[in-house]
Amino acid sequence: MVSILLAAHPTAGHTNALRAIGRHLLGQGHAVAMTLAGVDLPWLGKLFPAMQAAVSLPQRLVQDGFRFLPLRPPLNALLYSAMLPHTRGLDETELAIKLFTAGIEAQSRQIAKYCEQVKAGVVVGDYLMPAAMLAAERIGCPYVALYHSALPFPIEGAPPFGLDLSAVDSEEERKAAEQRIREICAIFDRRVSHAARRLGLRGERRDLIVSPISRDLNLLATAPELEPGLRPLHDPVLMTGPCLPPPGGFSADDPALHIARDHRTRIYVSLGTVFNGKPQIFKTILRALSGSEFLVIVSAGASYSSLVGQVGDNIHLFRHVPQIPLLSQVDIVVTHGGNNTVQETLAAGKPMVVIPFGGDQIVNARRVETLGVGAKIAPESLTVENLINSVKRLNDSKVVERAKHLQVVLGRYGGGATASDAIVGIAKR
Numbered sequence: 116m117v118s119i120l121l122a123a124h125p126t127a128g129h130t131n132a133l134r135a136i137g138r139h140l141l142g143q144g145h146a147v148a149m150t151l152a153g154v155d156l157p158w159l160g161k162l163f164p165a166m167q168a169a170v171s172l173p174q175r176l177v178q179d180g181f182r183f184l185p186l187r188p189p190l191n192a193l194l195y196s197a198m199l200p201h202t203r204g205l206d207e208t209e210l211a212i213k214l215f216t217a218g219i220e221a222q223s224r225q226i227a228k229y230c231e232q233v234k235a236g237v238v239v240g241d242y243l244m245p246a247a248m249l250a251a252e253r254i255g256c257p258y259v260a261l262y263h264s265a266l267p268f269p270i271e272g273a274p275p276f277g278l279d280l281s282a283v284d285s286e287e288e289r290k291a292a293e294q295r296i297r298e299i300c301a302i303f304d305r306r307v308s309h310a311a312r313r314l315g316l317r318g319e320r321r322d323l324i325v326s327p328i329s330r331d332l333n334l335l336a337t338a339p340e341l342e343p344g345l346r347p348l349h350d351p352v353l354m355t356g357p358c359l360p361p362p363g364g365f366s367a368d369d370p371a372l373h374i375a376r377d378h379r380t381r382i383y384v385s386l387g388t389v390f391n392g393k394p395q396i397f398k399t400i401l402r403a404l405s406g407s408e409f410l411v412i413v414s415a416g417a418s419y420s421s422l423v424g425q426v427g428d429n430i431h432l433f434r435h436v437p438q439i440p441l442l443s444q445v446d447i448v449v450t451h452g453g454n455n456t457v458q459e460t461l462a463a464g465k466p467m468v469v470i471p472f473g474g475d476q477i478v479n480a481r482r483v484e485t486l487g488v489g490a491k492i493a494p495e496s497l498t499v500e501n502l503i504n505s506v507k508r509l510n511d512s513k514v515v516e517r518a519k520h521l522q523v524v525l526g527r528y529g530g531g532a533t534a535s536d537a538i539v540g541i542a543k544r
Contacts, residue, residue: 122247125169139535152188189218216306226250236542271344356528357458371436391416452476464522466509
């Protein structure tokens with residue numbers, strides 16, 4: 116048996132793949148603990164809907180079978196979290212980097228103590244949680260970094276770190292935007308370097324975001340077939356394919372899984388866990404899909420109350436749904452384009468319309484378009500007409516066939532099982 120400590124930021128986007136891997140490890144008989152900032156303030160979820168997932172995560176981790184070890188969140192991290200859903204573009208990217216490095220020194224010390232407490236044989240951390248890397252380094256423990264996709268790494272012919280230059284009109288503006296993203300990446304390097312020196316570790320760190328961060332092992336929950344144009348990455352890197360929870364973790368009685376099936380095109384609509392507080396976007400989507408030829412299932416999250424009583428007979432509205440089993444029952448997905456939803460939709464073999472609000476969502480929208488299984492609509496360009504046209508285009512038999520082919524390809528990688536075997540191998544070695 117190996118003792119493994121998982122570490123991540125308290126959001127669905129940064130914990131879902133880790134939880135899936137952890138459940139595979141538990142199934143193999145290993146001891147698994149997970150540490151993240153425990154926000155033990157229920158009122159925060161009501162005041163800031165984007166924090167609802169963070170407030171409920173500790174309880175869900177315990178239900179998974181993990182030992183939960185809380186980290187103290189710095190006050191500025193709470194402020195950054197509340198601001199993030201309302202920030203766009205490079206301002207959003209910079210704010211996210213500041214969030215991910217807030218309180219890094221204190222959290223590194225705390226994680227190191229937890230490692231000794233659980234006698235961890237390996238630390239597995241979200242790549243944007245450098246506190247886990249520094250903690251493992253401090254006590255001489257192997258460190259495995261988990262990437263949800265190849266987003267940070269150089270793509271042939273694309274701007275750095277997924278930078279969106281579609282609205283840039285001049286060469287001067289393009290250079291300014293690329294310089295800004297380099298400066299943002301340098302913030303990450305400086306903060307990690309400063310914390311490392313304070314912890315008595317090797318100080319200067321460079322290019323931490325745009326190159327594999329761990330010297331032991333970097334797991335990418337993706338596959339070469341999903342990353343067109345990706346430049347070669349140096350070892351130690353292992354692509355596992357999407358890491359999804361093992362079957363059996365969902366209630367078969369959930370009403371969303373018992374929607375009547377008929378000849379209509381079945382569409383699932385979700386804007387994720389952080390960006391779902393956008394009722395006007397939902398209303399435009401639902402007006403477009405109110406036709407009798409569609410059967411629509413909506414995971415509305417924080418927008419649920421604003422939508423009740425305003426949907427047609429063909430639309431089934433829920434606050435939350437068991438997304439992974441539901442994906443196998445629908446034909447098309449309309450999503451914000453977060454990494455979890457995109458990877459899960461690709462693994463389910465379904466085409467998708469992506470309405471990205473920022474960050475990795477813009478890159479994911481571009482990626483699924485390139486793969487031929489998706490369509491991108493910018494939120495400011497969303498209309499009833501262009502959404503209907505996109506849905507009809509994705510319902511074409513050739514697009515459906517491409518999506519199913521990708522599903523077969525991804526199934527060969529092993530996902531969470533492959534990742535868990537690699538983690539145990541690192542610990543034993």
